[in-house]
Amino acid sequence: MERKLVVSSSPHLKSPEDIQSIMVDVLVALFPAALMAVLLFGYRALLTMVIAMLAAMITEAIILRKRNLFGDGSAAVTGLLLAMTLPPAPPWWVTVVGSAVAIAIGKQVFGGMGNNIFNPALVGRAVLAVSWAGHVAGDVWLRPAPFNFAADMVTEATPLVTRDASLTDLFIGTVSGSLGETSALALLLGGAWLYYRGHIDWRIPGSFVAAVFIIGIFDGGPAMGGLFHVLAGGVLLGAIFMATDMVTSPVTPAGKLIFGTGCAAVTMLIRLFGAPPEGVTFAILLMNGLTPLIDNLTLPKRFGEVKKRA
C-alpha cells in the first residue's frame, strides 16, 4: 500500500485549548489590574511588573535551558502575579530575587509546571516578606496619584492598618496597598474573564470571599467589617488569582469549597489576631499544603453511585 496511515488511540479530535492559551487568558485577565496599577502608581508600577515578568521568564529559561522566553506562558504569569503582591516601587533587585525564587524554589525544584505544591508567586512573596521585610512591608506603600505618571513618592499606611477608607475608594482602588490589589473593580473584571473562559470555578473565590465577609461582620458589622475586609488588602487578588491557581488548589467540587473557606479562615485569623496586618499570602500557602489531602477526602460520587431507580 502506497499511503502511510497514522494509527493512534482515540479520541482523534482534540480541543484547541492548551496550557499556553490558558496562560495568555490569565495575562489578559490581569490586564485591568495592571492598567489600574499604572494609572494609580505611575511608571514605577509598570517597571516593577516588567522586571518581575522578565526575571521570572529568564530564570525559567536558564533552568530549563530553553531559548523560547515565553514558553507556555506560566513564568510570565508567575512574574506578573508576584509583582501584583509587591509594593508599587520596591528596589529592582528585590523584585528580581522574588521572581527568581518564585520560579526556582517555588516551581522548578518540584519538577516544574504542574508539579509544584505551593503557589510559586506566593512563595516568592513569602521569601521576600521574611527576608527583606523593610522593602516589602511597613513604610513602603505609595499614596495613589491617579493619572500622574511620575508623581513624587509619598508613602502612607494601608487601609488595613488605618481602618480609614471609604468603600467606594476601596472598590475603585484609590487607596494605598500592593501594586495590583487595590482595585476591586479591576480584579473582578479579570475574574469575570477567567470565569467566562472556563478557567476558574466559582467555588474557591466564592467560598473565600463569602467566609471573609461573614467573619468580617464580627469585626465592625456588615459594611465596615464584612465588606471592608473583602475589599481591603489582598483578599480579592488572592481569591480570584492566587487561590484559584490550578496546580496548587483542589480539583474536586467539595474540596474547592473547603479550600476557599480555609483560606478565608486563616487570612482572618492572621488579620484579627496575628502580628502582621495582612495574612492572605500565608493563608493560601498553608492551604496549598493541604490540597492533596483535601482532594483525597472529597472524591466525588461516581455516576449512579448513590441514586437508584427514580
Added chain:
Amino acid sequence: MGIEVKECMSKRTFSGGVHPGYFKDLSSGKPVASARAPAQVIIPMHQNIGAPCDPVVQAGDEVKLGQKIGEPKGFVSAPIFASVSGKVMRVEPFNHPLGNPVLAVFIENDGLDTPDEGMQPHKPLEALSAKEIIQISKDAGMVGLGGATFPTHVKLSPPPEAGIDTVIINGAECEPFLTADHRQMLERADDVVYGLKGFMKALGAARGIIGIEDNKPDAVASMEKAVAAGKGDDDIVVYPLHTKYPQGAEKMLIKAVTGREVPPGALPMAVGVVNQNSGTAIALAEAIRLGKPLYERVVTVTGPGIRETANLLVRNGMLVKDLIAQCGGMTDDARKLILGGPMMGLAQPTDAVPVTKGVSGVLVLTGEFVSNLPIASCIKCGKCLDACPMNLLPNFIGSASEKAMIDLAEKYGAMDCFECGCCTYICPAKRPLVQWIRIAKGEIGARRK
C-alpha cells in the same frame, strides 16, 4: 424560526461532556444510496461482543444472498450471513477492524444477488408473540448497530424480575462527522417506529422514547410525524436532547430521557430500561417485514480526506478500500483512517479491512487533525473532571496508570470509565488520559480473573 427555538430549548441532558465541532454538514445532506457490491467480500466470523461464529461453509461452496455462513458458538453471539451470492473461495484469517486477524469467509460475487430461500416475510408485528420477535432478531443475526455490536436477542431477553418498562431508541448520534442514523431517521422513520414497537412488544415495555440531539431538528420532526402517523395504544414520544458529546452513550441517554442513573457496573436493565440504536430498529423492521438478515448496514463515509462524502448501504465484508474508491478515493493529504466516529472510533493501519456489523462510519482525516503534541505534566486544571460524564477523576486515574499504580487507578474509578474520550479531548496538557485508563482497565480486569 421555530427550529432554532427548539434547538436552544432542549434541557434534556446529563452532566459533564464536551462540545467538539459537529462536522456533520459534510454528509448530512446526502441521502442513503446503495454502494455497488464489490467483486469479493471478506466476511469475518466474529462481528459482535461475545462469542465468535464457526464458519458453516467451505471453499468451493456456492452461497446465496442472505444464507447463513457463520453459526454462533454461544448464547451471547449472533449468526453471520453471506452479503452476496457467489462462490466461497477460501476460509482463512484476515484483517479485522478491532486489530487482530480473525477467521473470515472470502466470497467471490457472481453479481446475481440470488436470494436465499429462507428470506421470507414473517407475520405482521400484531400477530407475533414476544418470543417470536426475539427469535426473529436472533435468526437475523441482529446486533446493536450503534457500534457496540451487543447481540440484540440477548438484550431482548432480560430476567423477568428486571421489570423493563421503557425502550429508548438512540438517535442521538453524538459522534461528530457521522450522519448514518440522521439520514435513516429522515428517510425511514416509519421503520424506526415499527422496530421500536417490536422491541416494546418483545420486552413488554409500555413506554417508548426516541432521543435525538437537537442539532438534527429535521430528524426530530420526521420522527414526530412517524410516531403520530403510527399512533396506537402505545405510549411513544420523541425527545430532542441537548447536543453534547457523549449524549448517545447508553447511561447518559437514559439519564437524559428518564432521569434514572444506572449504577456502576450495572446494565441499563437495572433501571428498567433497554436501549436500541435507531438503525437496529430498522433492522428489526426489515427482519420482520422482509425476513432479511443483517448482511448490510448504512455507513457514513466522510471526513476532509474523502473526495465525495456519502451515506451508503454497504454489504457486510466489503473492503474499506473498495468503499473509499467508490467515494472518489482519499485526498492526497489524507493521513488517518478511522472506523467509527472521531471520538471513539478505531484508527486503522490499512484500508484492506472489511466493513463489519459494528462499522458506523469510515472517517478519513487530514494532517491538521493528526497532531502529535508533546505531553505536558498534569496542571490539575480539573477540566477533565468537569467533562467526565461518569463523574470520575480522569487526571488521577491517568497519572496513577502512567506510574503503573494500578490499585490507585482502581480506587479512583478506572473500571467505571467507558472510554468516551472527553477527558483526552479537553486536556490542555494534551495528556492521553483515556489511553492510560484503558491500560489500567486491562490490568485490573486481568487481576480479577
